[in-house]
Amino acid sequence: MKIDVLTLFPAMFTGPLTESIIKRAVDKGLVEISLHNIRDYAVDRHRTADDTPYGGGAGMVMKVEPLTACLEAVLEANPRGRVILTTPRGKQFNQGMAEELAREEGLVIICGRYEGVDERVRELFGADEISLGDFVLTGGEIAAMAVTDAVTRLIPGVLGSAESAAADSFSDGLLEYPHYTRPPEFRGLSVPEVLLSGNHREIDRWRRCQSLERTLRERPDLLATARLTDADRRCLRELGEDDGQ
Template identity: 50%
Template sequence: MRIDILTVLPDLLKSPFEVSIMKRAQEKGLTEIHIHNIRDYSTHKNKNVDDYQYGGGAGMVMSIEPIARLIDKLKSERDYSEIIYMTPDGEVLDQGIANELSLKGNLMILCGHYKGVDERVRIKYITKEISIGSYVLSGGELAAAVLVDSVVRLLPGVLNDETSALTDSFQDNLLSPPVFTRPPEFEGMKVPDVLLSGDFKKIEEYREQEAYRRTKERRPDLLGEE
């Protein structure tokens, strides 16, 4: 999978992809992540990429021309399964969306900034709009990093234990059960006996029960309950 991210703040996006799982995924050749500075495609002397919005009002708007130049260039070089715009009014990211995108080929992600992008960008180019929650960030960069992380970790071979992603929270509309490691007892708090029993059938039953219990307590909406 190749992921191209379009932004006016490329430096903000570098570090999340230079460490841990994202770094290893690239080193293994399982994904390529390319960050493009939209300002490089501005024809203005000062590399401006925004302008006042028609009709007045506070906040600048990202201009269509530099974005269009960059998108057209990338599209001329390869096909993209989705061109995604990170926006508060998009579809809220969940595990299902991450699973779906992990099966795609090349992805392009546009990070909004200022008051947003000229609506004609969305009309002409965008195939999917995604939000990471009902709040506003200074730009789409951090949201894009969240999206990329949620997708890339699902690619085969990225995680050392390929079954790990399948047991993450939300994969079955359930939260993950509690997990424990050594020591077996700490300040009077003991690891549940069943996890030390070696009986994998009982362990699996325990984990399923705990996942359901935790979900019912903390996120009943995932079970269709209020």
């Protein structure tokens, strides 16, 4: 996959894109990530990329001319790239969206800034608007990093095991079960016996029930859309009875 990121602050990406799993994915040739400074496409000597909004009001708006010039240059090299704009007004990003984007041939991510981007950019290029959640960041760079990370780890071959991604929280609509490793006992706290039993059927059953319990406790809203089996529903009923519900 080819991912192009359009930003006013490319230096912000130095750490997140040059460490850990993303770095290994780039080194293995599984993903190509390119940063593009929108200011490089400004036509004045001050490299101006923002201006005051028509109609008045506080803040600045990212200008249409340099952003369009940058975007057209990027799309010429990545013509199949799906254009995404990070903005607080966008659709909330989730695991399902990450899986959808991971199937694309390329992504072109525009990092929103200030009061936003001139609306004509979205209209001209049909950009999909994405938000990390109901809060406001200083700029869209952090959101672009999050989208890039979430998508990259789903590309085949990036993680050591395909099961790693499949078992993650939200992959099946539930929060992930708790994990343990050595030692088997620490400061009076022991690893659940079932995990030491070697009985993989019982281990799978325990993990699934733990996922259901954690989701019921922390994010009950997820259960409305989670893919549940009859056994899952029985487990939830039992959990509800234990809580006196």
